[in-house]
Amino acid sequence: MPLAEVAFSRLSPLAFWAGVGVLLLALLLGEVPWVALLLLYPWWRLGQGFRLALFPQHLEVHPPLGFRRRIPLAQVREVEVAFWSAGPLARGRPALFLGLEGGERLPLPLPEPEAWQERIRALLAGQTSGSGSRDG
Numbered sequence: 001m002p003l004a005e006v007a008f009s010r011l012s013p014l015a016f017w018a019g020v021g022v023l024l025l026a027l028l029l030g031e032v033p034w035v036a037l038l039l040l041y042p043w044w045r046l047g048q049g050f051r052l053a054l055f056p057q058h059l060e061v062h063p064p065l066g067f068r069r070r071i072p073l074a075q076v077r078e079v080e081v082a083f084w085s086a087g088p089l090a091r092g093r094p095a096l097f098l099g100l101e102g103g104e105r106l107p108l109p110l111p112e113p114e115a116w117q118e119r120i121r122a123l124l125a126g127q128t129s130g131s132g133s134r135d136g
Contacts, residue, residue, distance in 0.1 A: 002053040002060075004119065008110050010049030019043055052108060054119065059098075061108070075101040079120045081113045096120075 011019075023039060026032045042065055051062040059076075062068045078099035084107050085092040096113040098106040098120075110116050 002055055003123075004054045005051060006110055006116070007049045007051050008108070011047045016043070016047040052110065052116075054123070056123065059120075061106075071098070071100065071106075073120075073124055076120070076124060077101060079117050079124070081117050084109055 020040065020043065023032070023036060023043075027034065027036060045064040048064055050064060053060040053062070058073055059071045060068050061071070076098055078097075080097050080099070081094050082097050083092055084095035084097075086095075086109065093109060094113050095107045095109040096116050098108065100106060108116075
C-alpha cells in the first residue's frame with residue numbers, strides 16, 4: 001500500500017475524447033474494422049497519464065504504456081525542484097528532479113513539486129515512519 005500516489009502528464013480531456021470520437025466515427029462509417037476498438041485500451045492508458053507511488057523504502061513510476069520503474073530510496077542522492085523545458089512544443093514548468101546513484105537525473109513534472117520534494121526528503125532523512133506520519 002503506497003504512502004501517497006499522484007497522476008501526472010495526462011492527455012487533456014479534449015484530446016482524449018476527440019480521439020475516441022474519431023475512432024468511433026471511423027468504425028461507424030466502415031473505414032476501420034471492429035478490431036480497431038482494441039486501440040481504445042492504450043488510448044485510455046494515455047489518458048490516465050503517468051503515476052508516481054511513494055512507498056516507505058522505494059518509489060515506483062508507472063508510465064501509461066510500458067513497465068513500471070522501481071527506484072529504491074537508497075539510490076536517490078538528491079531531490080530538487082528545477083525548471084524543465086519538456087521539449088520543443090511543450091511549455092516549460094517546474095518539475096521535481098531525482099538525482100540517482102549512477103548520475104541520472106530523473107525529471108518528474110508533478111503537480112506541486114515543492115510538496116513532493118519535502119515528502120521525499122523527509123523519507124530520505126528518516127523523519128517519517130512506514131505509515132508516513134512524522135515522529136517515526
